Amino acid sequence: MSAKPVKEDPIKMHKDASALMENGKYVEARDMFVRTAELYHKGQNYFGASEMYYKAGESSFALKEYENAVELFMKAADIALGKGFDRYGVSALEQARDSQKALGNTKEVEEITKRIAEINKKNEEPEGESSFSVFS
Numbered sequence: 707m708s709a710k711p712v713k714e715d716p717i718k719m720h721k722d723a724s725a726l727m728e729n730g731k732y733v734e735a736r737d738m739f740v741r742t743a744e745l746y747h748k749g750q751n752y753f754g755a756s757e758m759y760y761k762a763g764e765s766s767f768a769l770k771e772y773e774n775a776v777e778l779f780m781k782a783a784d785i786a787l788g789k790g791f792d793r794y795g796v797s798a799l800e801q802a803r804d805s806q807k808a809l810g811n812t813k814e815v816e817e818i819t820k821r822i823a824e825i826n827k828k829n830e831e832p833e834g835e836s837s838f839s840v841f842s
Contacts (some may be wrong), residue, residue, distance in 0.1 A: 716745040720758065723735050727765055736765035740778070747785070753794070756785040767805055775805040776814075792829055796822055 723738035742822035743758030763778035786795035801819040
């Protein structure tokens with residue numbers, strides 16, 4: 707009789723990774739957040755995937771692994787922005803920008819700052835053109 711393969715539970719992994727992070731075990735937390743992000747993405751939970759990459763980025767940032775942090779925050783941003791979670795995507799971009807600052811990458815900091823401004827501008831509705839009115 708063969709053992710059944712253990713099914714990974716992303717929700718439990720999410721909680722476990724968060725606990726690891728709270729206890730300062732950033733390497734283990736980062737790796738578990740990345741694995742959880744992959745599972746969420748496979749299960750089409752894109753917000754969850756984005757959030758897990760973001761948390762993995764925070765773990766890398768805490769470890770001063772700024773290049774890795776940039777990569778993880780950009781993954782989080784790309785998923786979030788691709789699915790219309792713009793506010794979350796902008797937060798991830800801001801974190802990526804902070805990571806680039808820590809690396810001293812001025813050009814990248816400027817590029818990300820520009821991208822954030824474009825997204826924020828796109829999301830501001832012009833006066834008088836709102837599709838919602840209290841008078842309708």
